Amino acid sequence: MLMLSNVRTALMVVVLSVGLLMIGRGGYIQAKAWLAQVLITQAWQQQTATGIPTKPWPWADTSPIAQIVLPNGEQQTVLAGVSGRNLAFGPTLQLFTAKPDEQGNIVIYGHNDTHFKSLEIAEIGDGIEVQDEHGKTVRYAVTSLQVVNQQDTKVAAQTPWSQLTLITCYPFTTVSVNGPLRWVVTAIPA
């Protein structure tokens, strides 16, 4: 009986620590995503006021490039350059297609559990706003929602016309990360 109880205690300790560790790791990702947005938004405000590209923190290798208001009204500040590092901090703009103040395909990536989580409930006809570095805001209307394979890169290719493409991982709730599917929200100027 005593032995069984010891096993039980040990099991409890192990399971509890694994549990807390997972909460910690998940929480860290969420906290980083949230805290970084605060700093990035500050940098954005300073940048739009001064006109000088401002790094959100001194050792950052990116700066904010746009602000986006998602269909649910959530406001996010977008970073320049798609990289794993940047994505942890905010939605990121693909640099070789259109910038928010240019004509073409504006492609923005975001994580599906933090910044772009709300895209799951986006609907056709929903409005999305993008503010460029000069403070000009363009309103877009969602025209298509689709799931594509990660190899179908044409959704992220340049277009001759103005278009906004938001991309995040699909499905939204899954235990396996690095899946092959992407949720693609396309919008055109309303």
Added chain:
Amino acid sequence: MVCINIKTWVVAAYWCALRDRSRLLKKGGLKKRLPKQGLSKLAMGALTGILALCSLAVQADDLGLVYRDEYGTQTAPLLSTDVTMTVNGLVNRVTVRQTFKNTSTDWIHGRYIFPLPDKAAVDHLRLWIGERFIEGDIQPKAIAKKQYEAAQQAGVKASLVEQHRPNIFSTQVANIAPVESVTVEIEYQETVLYRDGEFSLRFPTVVAPRYIPVVPLNKVPDVNAITPFLRDSQDDPTLPFSLNIDLNAGLPIEVINTPSHAFTQQKLTEDHYILSLAKPDIADRDVVLSWQPQASDLPSTALFTQHVEGQGYGLLLTMPPQVSHQANSTASSALFHQSVTFVLDISGSMYGESIEQAKQALKYGLQQLQPEDSFNIVTFNHEAMLYSEQLLPVTAPTIARALRFVDGLDADGGTEMAAALKAAFSIKTDDQPNSTRRLDQIVFITDGSVGNETALFDLIEQQLVDRRLFTVGIGSAPNSYFMTRAAMKGKGTYTYIGDVKEVDTKMRLLFSKISQPVMRDIKLTWSDGRSVDYWPNPVPDLYQQEPLQVSFKIPENAANLVITGQQVDHEWRNEVDIYQGLAIDEKQPQPPIGLDIIWARNQISSIQMNPEISMEEKKKHIERLGMKQHIVTRYTSLIAVDKTPARAEGEVVNDANVKPHLPKGWKSKQASLQAAPYQLAQTGTNSEIMIFVGALLSLFALLIGCTSKNRITMCRTKS
């Protein structure tokens, strides 16, 4: 208590099962892992849930590839495309006739987006209405658009050809009557590609697919202007496409290859063939045609000249003497010796897959070096670090040590590219007495996420001196604008590696090329010392088997054209008499046409690529050239407007788009005309699930504690 317990189990089992569902499916259930009775049913429930989820995911995947057109009532005009090509030596003159047929009972405006080769110069537009035609005029883009819109309103026939990207054009036709056909004829010109002893040309036929928007028309008024709809392969009739080629190679042809489509061939003479598409194919893939002249007739120099409105133009193609391996010397000693400085971006943006690709690329490069070469490595994030103070000789131990060093690198920190470039430029290279034979090359491996591009271009220009800068782009979305222009400034090339699997092939190509330069510092002058107006300018370095191809203006009383370039150990000089012409020119049965157009088109791409010229200046220059040479550019469009009204006021008119075919092989990367990432970036983390599962596990731990009789008191106080 039991209730909570069961719920916990179900959810936990569900997540566990999700994580290793394949193993679970093999075992056929969760029974063994669940100690309590009755839970197997719940496990089966969970299993059903998983299966449902799987099937959902599969369905969702299909959704992305299946497109539906919600415009049931919208009818597109039928269209056929007829292409006629006339190849004269190096010049290909192409006529594209697009016929719009209105099959509906309403008046319509038709619009068709189509691709053309990258260097096509569109210079003629004719709008055919029955037997008569209206010749198009070149106008600044905005003015042409206004004229077209006015014609649309006024009910007269009009056509507008616009360029959207160097290789994407659109045609619009206003006011097509019910059941009427209208033909839009455009002409363009391009130079035939010559490489590795083979001439080739390519005709693209479809624009990469776009989505079908499913918003009602009234919500998005300009939807027709921006999105071509894809044809439904089942219901819509196919787009007939015909292609006829009059191939006058100017040289006896050894063999003609037509890998993309079947052609019928008719041989007129040794160097003159007539080809046509064997069957009117649908417009769903590029047409590729190539031909090889008989080996003994490989041209060393070909010159074409033409006078247009009193102004002379020339096009010169010459194959400089290749660097051959002398019988009495080893392979490497006949070539330049390389001193390569690798610059590797190890900033935070490279973290993950990118740094692994970059390290592989660098290691591959190191292993390509020859014993008489030398190397160094610069790594950088927010600061630049030199691997060695000076260039290192290539020996087995130095390479082995460098490979180990590269293996140990990790990505973190900011991106200070200027520091890295300065460090690379600071490495002394001139300690070899025989310096003309030494090539100073910088291979810059990065994802190019930088903001201060202009400052970097300035730095490259000021400090480059005799070096060549080759950029290698890594990752799913490198900044190709920066990479291409940095390479251009650095007189090198840009290589894009999108996937670890491509590292070997791409780096092998780059290294086999840069280890064998044939000529550099190529310049053109007139023998009387006058300067030549030639494009591209500057002429890029030539590598093995690459011909020199320049177009130029011929002034009055022009003397001989002198071409100079630096080869391994001597200066190459070639003097061409532009009046005598050459053997090839004399064989021409008719004079080549449109050299002025090619000269202008080459100049336009040089202007467009030049990072020194501001956008305003570019627009001014290109618009002026477009207007003068009558060609469609980013800032000039061709417009044809009929004088006689066609549609009476008040008649209803609809907008119709011609839906392009889906490119053959939907998943093919070639489907995309524009630069695209190799794959879409990873955007999923499982933070929420981690928190959720973590919470469940913690709860479970407490439950273990609670169910223990020894801890019964604690449990009571807890609950």
